[in-house]
Amino acid sequence: MGMDHAHLAHGAAQPSSTNPLIRDDANGGTAASGAMHAMGSDVTRPQIVAVTVLTALALVAGLLWASHYGNLTIGALDVEGAVMSPGMIMTRDTPAAAMRDMAAVNPDFLRYTAPADARGDQPLEPRIEDGVKNFDLETSVIQWNILPDQPVLAYAFNNQVPGPRLRVTEGDRVRINVTNRLPESTTVHWHGLIVPNAMDGPAEITQDPIAPGDTFTYEFVTEQRGTYFYHSHDHIDRQQTLGLYGALLVDPREPADYPYEYDQELVIQLQELLEREGYSWPAMPMEGGLPNYFAINGKAYPETETVRLRVGETLLVRFIGTNSGFIHPMHIHGGPFRIVETDGNPVPPEGQWIKDTVNVGPGERYDVLWEAREPGKWLLHCHISHHTTNDNVETEGGGGLMLILEVAP
Ligand SMILES: [Cu+2]
Structure with a gap:
């Protein structure tokens, strides 16, 4: 079909039979003619119908294809410019909120840049008011160095990773004011402690999440003693791995109640991180x-601390599974250790295992006593070899979950 017959018609000056505006093949007649200005064409009505139907079908097919292979319910505004990790698998059913939880930390919300050599797990002295031990915790997005040349964007309590060490005594009344400076809501859970249900922390379960800018006060009496920790319990898959955790140590009311002698104490808080090309994602x-x-206590080897002991001294190591995604078989060179407490509870002497490796799973605590038997540099490390690398590289003998116990004669 061609358009060669199309031309302007000028009314009755030309016979209608030689001046078809639209030829109707079905009746062989002239569909339109007469004294009017119009574009002439020889496109037939079935052709127009066919093009219309094909166009409509293509539109419907496009919609069906897009809805099958994409999530048309999520817009760019819903995910707030989320940057997802390469290789992260999302389906068309992945909600926008889940994408935000898995997205890289947004540097727009950075509130503090910690010095590269800053250490976490710093003791936080309580403010005593009417016999109650008061602690103030504040969550925010910070820049934190796990190595001197490796900054990460972290979520932090009081500008440090791990959060400050809270140390109280069995029977203390404790009040903890948590102020949220994160871009999203949060809560705090007191892992392993017997507390009133409303003070337990799980968002949407026992309390409304603490909105950005708001403060929530937790108050309870520490009825137990031993090694515990606190961590975020809102957006938990995101916030805990990004740094919202800290040690909570409860000393016995009577120091004599603790049956073990030791010379030094070492708290080991574990964590995994995902950091690539300047983006910090929650590791999962x-x-x-x-x-x-x-990281051990917020640092990767060789930036982890070195513990100095003398031969004959005993080290109390409190392993805490502050991480949330992986089990770490923690091993100490230079002789076995004795597991004296698990999850804050004393192990009866006849049940105390002597081991040189203990699996520390998320949430678990193992208090072990290790004796410095021989002088030298003794490694404390995770026995999953890859967990002793930094970005897949062994640096100066290793990396990641390693720490040196340096024993002098
Ligand atoms: Cu490990």
Whole structure:
């Protein structure tokens, strides 16, 4: 079909039979003619119908294809410019909120840049008011160095990773004011402690989440003693791995109640991180979320602390599974250790295992006594070899979950 017959018609000056505006093949007649200005064409009505139907079908097919392979319910505004980790698998059913939880930390919300050599787990002295021990915790987005040349964007309590060490005594009344300076809501859970249900922390379960800018006060009496920790319990898959955790140590009311002698104490808080090309994602045991850095007390080896002891001294190591995605078989060179407490509870002497490796799973605590038997540099490390690398590289003998116990004669 061609358009060669199309031309302007000028009314009755030309016979209608030689001046078809639209030829109707079905009746062989002239569909339109007469004294009017119009574009002439020889496109037939079935052709127009066919093009219309094909166009409509293409539109419907496009919608169906897009709705099958994409999530049309999520817009760019819903995910707030989320940057997802390469390889992270999301389906068309992944909600916008889940994408935000898995997205890289947004540097727009950075509130504090910690010095590269700053240490976390710093003791926080309580403010005593009417016999109650008051602690103030504040959550925010900070820049934190896990290595001198490796900054990460972290979520922090009081500008440090791990959060400050809270140390109280069995029977204390404790009040903890938590102010939220994160871009999203949060709560805090007191892991392993017997507390009133309303003070337990799980968001949406026992309390409304603490909105950005708000403060919530937790108050309870520490009825137990031993090694515990606190951590975020809102957006928990995101916030805990990004740094919202800290040690909570409860000393016995009577120091004599603690049956073990030791010379030094070492708290080990574990964590995995995912940091690539300047983006910090919450590490998770899932596609695209696997960690490439591993930290003890917020630092990767060789930036982890070195513990100095003398031969004959005993070290109390409190392993805390402050991480949330992986189990770490923690091993100490130079001789076995004795597991004296698990999850804050004393192990009866006849049940105390002598081991040189203990699996520390998320949430678990193991208090072990290790004796410095021989002088030298003794390694404390995770026995999953890859967890002793930094971004897949062994640096100066290793990396990640390693620490040196240096024993002098
Ligand atoms: Cu490990």
